[in-house]
Amino acid sequence: MIKLYDSRLSGNSWKVRILLGNLGIPLKRVTFALPEGKTYLPEFLAKNPQGKIPVVELDNGETLFESNAILMYFATGTPFLPEDKLCRARVAQWMFFEQAEVMLNLAHPRFFIGIKKAKEANIELIKQRWEAGYKSLQIMDDHLAKTKFFVDGKYSIADIALYPYASVAHEGEFDMKHFPNVLAWFERVREQPGYKPLFED
Ligand SMILES: N[C@@H](CCC(=O)N[C@@H](CS)C(=O)NCC(=O)O)C(=O)O
Known part of the structure; x- marks a missing residue:
């Protein structure tokens, strides 16, 4: 299942949940309390060198950061990103x-x-x-x-x-x-x- 690394108050992460909800794609949330600094540990920096959420991890292990790039990825081929x-x-x-x-x-x-x-x-x-x-x-x-x-x-x-x-x-x-x-x-x-x-x- 697609993993979304997020935090509870993050608007950038919320974007991803809205789109996947609209598309009916299930996701597993991995939610950080940002002040704890865990996104700056090497394991997370390997997913996003900026140490920021949101990040998505696909079933094949590929990761993607920047909320709007994530939106483009999932919207491609759907009515939410026009072809014209x-x-x-x-x-x-x-x-x-x-x-x-x-x-x-x-x-x-x-x-x-x-x-x-x-x-x-x-x-x-x-x-x-x-x-x-x-x-x-x-x-x-x-x-x-x-x-x-x-x-x-x-x-x-x-x-x-x-x-x-x-x-x-x-x-x-x-x-x-x-x-x-x-x-x-x-x-x-x-x-x-x-x-x-x-x-x-
Ligand atoms: N341009 C990025 C911004 C990501 C971003 O600023 N994430 C914030 C939460 S909304 C964050 O991780 N802040 C913690 C930090 O900078 O240490 C995006 O759209 O994904």
């Missing part, structure tokens, strides 16, 4: 945007405010992330005013990549009422067959 050249490039466009403009800007305020409870000690970084994060959410909201899903009106791994950190951005004190189209899109993602919540147990 332009649509496929647009899926990649939104997935690169997610890594460059969305992930850290939304994840850092959540991490320092919602998880670490260390808002004041990190307020300067948080303010920078809020500014950039609000711009990214506005770009997403403007796009979703015109379409139900990010590419060609159809649910794809672009949606799966963008969803996790946006859907928990309020934990980093982003005021999501400014983004009604994003809020409506959250519901459409959650309605997809096989959807998995962040906490399954």
Whole structure:
């Protein structure tokens, strides 16, 4: 069975569980408590030299890291990654945007405010992330005013990549009422067959 190395709060790992849930592919989770540092031990560094999760291990022992590469691997040949050249490039466009403009800007305020409870000690970084994060959410909201899903009106791994950190951005004190189209899109993602919540147990 496919193994997913993850942690309970990781949005990047959550992406993989959502896609495999949508595809009906079973997986075995190996869940780390990240502060313990076990992902920096040689055995795990052999799977991902960055010492980060998520990592998947296939039945033949091959491993793959970087959440969006993992999404591409499992979505290939399924409706979640279109074959049309332009649509496929647009899926990649939104997935690169997610890594460059969305992930850290939304994840850092959540991490320092919602998880670490260390808002004041990190307020300067948080303010920078809020500014950039609000711009990214506005770009997403403007796009979703015109379409139900990010590419060609159809649910794809672009949606799966963008969803996790946006859907928990309020934990980093982003005021999501400014983004009604994003809020409506959250519901459409959650309605997809096989959807998995962040906490399954
Ligand atoms: N670009 C990577 C980011 C992976 C990442 O930042 N993982 C975090 C958890 S979401 C992690 O492992 N942090 C622990 C660390 O950096 O030591 C991806 O999309 O998979």
